[in-house]
Amino acid sequence: MGLFSRFTDIVNANLNSMLDKAEHPEKMIRMIIGEMEETLVEVRSTAAKNIAEQKTLARKVKTTQEGVAHWHDKAEIALNKGREDLAKSALAQKHKCQAELTQLNEENVQLTDLLSAIxxxxxxxxxxxxxxxxxxxxxxxxxxxxxxxxxVREKAVIHNIDEAMAKFERYQQKIDHLEAQVESYDLTENKDLSTQISDLEQDDNIEAELAEMKKKVVNG
Known part of the structure; x- marks a missing residue:
């Protein structure tokens, strides 16, 4: 079922109000335009039929006018020949044509008004x-x-995510650097301890060698 039931519904329609109330305005406007275009095709089709009818009527008017003139001439000829009876018959045909012409002219006026309205x-x-x-x-x-x-908003969100990931990466690198510093201290500390123990061992060796030399001097 269409949105509009008749032509006046369309021309009197408040498009702004209809679209404001529509759940899907883009679909509504497509439907409205579709019905308007269909109605316009119908209006033009009606106009074309009436124009064709008016053309036919114009030919009838012309033929009837010629008939009026024809029978008028025949009446004059009959009267000039002394045939009053034939003249009356010719005038009767003329009046018949005139009546038909009057009717055709009235129809033409109606068609003209209708076409103007269309x-x-x-x-x-x-x-x-x-x-x-x-x-x-x-x-x-x-x-x-x-x-x-x-x-644009989606790109901004992506940019924000990328920026957050970059910050997180920098934070990770900072932590890695701090952990490396700790490990370096531990490594240095371990080397110092090893050196100290080695020094103690060297001192013991020196003491032992010194004691051995003293024994040799005393016994010598």
């Missing part, structure tokens, strides 16, 4: 359709803008 309706509908397409363009621009802004 033209006004088509213009109103075209204006409404143009308004709807402008709103569609505005919605499209809003959507594109929102998508761009979202991408």
């Amino acid at each position: 033209q006004e309706d088509a213009q109103r509908l075209q204006d409404k359709l143009s308004e709807a397409k402008r709103r569609q363009d505005a919605l499209r621009l809003r959507q594109e803008s929102a998508e761009v802004r979202l991408k």
